Amino acid sequence: MNEAVSADDPEEALLEAGLPPGSRCAIRRLSNGLRIVAAEVTEARQLRLVGAVSVGYLDEPADCRGLAHLLEHGLFLGSARAPAEGExxxxxxxxxxxxxxxxxESVTDVHLHLPPEAADEGLQRLIDLLGQPRLDAERLAREVAVLDAEFRARLADPALHRLAALGRFFRPDHPARLCHAGHRGTLGGTPRALAARLAAFHRRHYRSERMALAMLGxxxxEEQLALLARHGARLPSGGGAQPPRVWRWRDxxxxAWCPPTPPPPDGGTLLELIWPLPDAVARAGQRQLTALAARLADGQLAARLQATTKLQDLAVxxxxxxxxxxxxxRLSLEAPVPDLAALLAVCRQAPGHALEERLPPPAPTPIDLDAWPRRRACRLATDPASPADATPLAPWLAGDRCRVLWRCAPDASDSWSTLDETGTHWGPLALPVESPGSSSPGHLPPPLPLSPGPAPEPPPAGRASPGCLRRDTRLTLWWGGPAWPLPTGDATWCLGWAADPSGHEERLRRWHRRTLALRQAAAAQGLxxxxxxxxxxxxxMARGNPRRIVSxxxxxxxAWSTEPGDHHEDAxxxxxxxxxxxxxxETGPAVGEPAPHxxxxxxxxxxxxxxxxxAERFADLLAAPAGTTQAAAARVEADGESWLPPQGEERAVMLEVRGADASPRSRWVLKLLAACHDAAFHHEMRQRHGFGYVAAVRYREAAGWPRLGYVVQSPWASxxxxxxxxxxxxxxxxxxxxxxxATELARLKRGMLARYGVPETHRxxxxxxxxxxxxxxxxxxxxxxxxxxxAELTVLAGLGVDDLALQARALADAALPRHWWYHTPPSPPLPDRNALVFPRDNPPSRRHLD
Known part of the structure; x- marks a missing residue:
């Protein structure tokens, strides 16, 4: 029997956030304790399925860290109804x-994207994968090697070292203090013994009372709910709710912290301020916290901080x-090192000061059809049975309750330590003493002038038809929007101009920094x-209220500029x-000349x-665009080789293949080739060669030009x-x-339609x-x-097997433009690089990519 969620449930009240207007959604709880959530989105071309389980790395045995991660991998090694590996x-x-x-740390989720007609079988396979994994000892032993390779690769990822440093804030007896990535050193024992532990871990946690299913499509x-209920009833029950999490924090x-390879002195830094909250308090204050986060990210705090430091980004x-x-x-700061006393004086008191004001309602949640089912399933799976705590938030968000985590280069003192398992450097940070009045909320910058201005002039009776309103050497201007079934009531402005491609990353970073407060203020006002x-x-691209969008x-x-100021060498x-x-x-050079105006x-x-x-005023605001001669000179030829700057201890190679042209036919054929090759390439690189855990074929575009990437990463292969x-x-x-x-090709085309067909949203x-x-x-x-x-879908419908085979033959014969990308560790043995067989007489010189 299905049991509807009560109307006053906070989940029900927030359920529709992030969905297009006109969507329908509902939550149910089944008799076996499983919670299901469904969303009917008429414009969705893909079906999203998510299964979430309230178990994570904090639930692992202390002597077998990585077990939850290994189980996530093990789910895909075969199941009761699909026992073959890779099926x-x-x-x-x-x-x-x-x-x-x-x-x-607390939830595991599996998410699928499928054509809508695959809903029934997709749910059946997802339930089988979650409820009855095979967990074969021999296959799991190979997967431990994959996790070990993944751990070694993540040693170059600052996110892993941040977690390791964060653990220093936690009590010594709490599992969050330790690294739970999992590797050979933590997943020991015989394969049979490890498989037995994993099976017991699965039986304990993967139970319907601790799980949730979500569908969006x-x-x-009513059909979605019926499918979820029918298949969800097959999940094993008897687990009960997860016990409440114990408090992890020390005083x-x-x-301060940094990875084993510190950032360059001019590479900027990252400052985090964290106010921990008891779970029950956070649940009771969810709405107030959401409004508070919106206030802190409305542009005023960012503008105030940018008046004293080079703030690249502020995220709440x-x-x-x-x-x-x-x-x-989280504050991303550019060099030089900021004045921490002034910075922290403002930031540590900001939540408390904001709570003393009237908090405005947050802007509508952006529509994200991929994130919605994952977010809902994970929240439903981890919904605790314990009641909420209505304790006021203000005491928990006081300045002296804040934890400060600063990523920076280590100093020469003896106070820095190194964690053995990850190599993370860390040390205590003496907080500066705040000067009297330094944290005062006064003198905040005024709201950014996104003034409404006069109401737009009503459209004349003979409104212009979609098309080109103006074309000359200075400006090309198009007018008109798509015939979308749901009116947005908004306006859209898109502008583009030529610029030097050799410095676009630095120029974009500078532009983002200069518009940080503006973008936050716009988002707070629904733009x-x-x-x-x-x-x-x-x-x-700007979207939103037509009375504000021009401003x-x-x-x-x-704020855009071609000036080279504030430049620092990229880390x-x-x-x-x-x-x-x-x-x-995605960022490689395009073929052809850029637009000159x-x-x-x-x-x-x-x-x-x-x-x-x-548009004429916009043209006046821009500096003269970069000439085509300068832009063309910065382009590199398609056939060649490049080296990534050293950034870790692993080897990686990617073959970039470019389409013969940028036509819809070329784009579809490369997309279909990626779908045909990906699973086989992944299996061959991992199973046949044993290179590591990363091997994939991916389709991308740069400036509309189609590309395929065949990429492999390995900790040991040259x-x-x-x-x-x-x-x-x-x-x-x-x-x-x-x-x-013919049947397989039709199925592939349906998959292409689900991924790349008619747009799902107005955006x-x-x-x-x-x-x-x-x-x-x-x-x-x-x-x-x-x-x-x-027109693109018409091209797809006309493609046949011979079209695919012909392109695949050209790919095998190296008849399509290609470019090789390589990475080796910082100090690779020279014979390895010189041993490469290159298609041209001379090996490439090592290039540092912009």
């Missing part, structure tokens, strides 16, 4: 879908990783401002190497005549071996894998149309530009 991944690939999983709400303190978080319930402020830069130039755009343009990117390599697919597009509740006048393995895979299997039968439609206009060259109006996906 689940193969089925997801056949649907053209995606899957992933995540384990944090275009299916009717308030401050400490109610769910910071590794802290449990807390309010956290959005996105800034971006790529090989084709810089651009912005927002004008202020953003005034090497840190984190997962494979991710850094894949980013090259200002490009604009306006739509929504705006008057066309005023749009032209506003870059020579990695490159040869990629080449061997393409020669042996590229064309074979690209010859699906996505605007983004896709804007990129079409940015790529367009020539005087003619691009055909079907207000709905470019319609």
């Amino acid at each position: 689940f991944a193969a089925w997801i690939g056949e649907q053209g879908g995606r899957y992933n999983a995540h384990t944090d 275009p299916l009717p709400l 308030p303190a401050a400490l 978080d109610l769910a910071p990783e590794g802290t449990g319930a807390a309010l956290a402020m 959005s401002l996105d800034l971006a830069s790529d090989a084709d130039g810089d651009w912005l 927002l755009v004008a202020q953003a343009l005034a 090497p990117a840190q984190g997962l190497l494979a991710r850094a390599l894949l980013q090259q697919l 200002l490009l604009g597009w306006a739509s929504g509740e705006l008057c066309p005549r005023e749009v032209v006048q506003d 870059v020579t071996e990695l490159r040869r393995a990629i080449e061997d895979f393409l020669v042996r299997r590229s064309e074979t894998l690209a010859r699906p039968d 996505e439609a605007i983004e896709r149309i804007w990129q079409v206009l940015r790529r367009h060259r020539g005087p003619d109006e691009p055909e079907g530009w207000l709905a470019p996906w319609e």
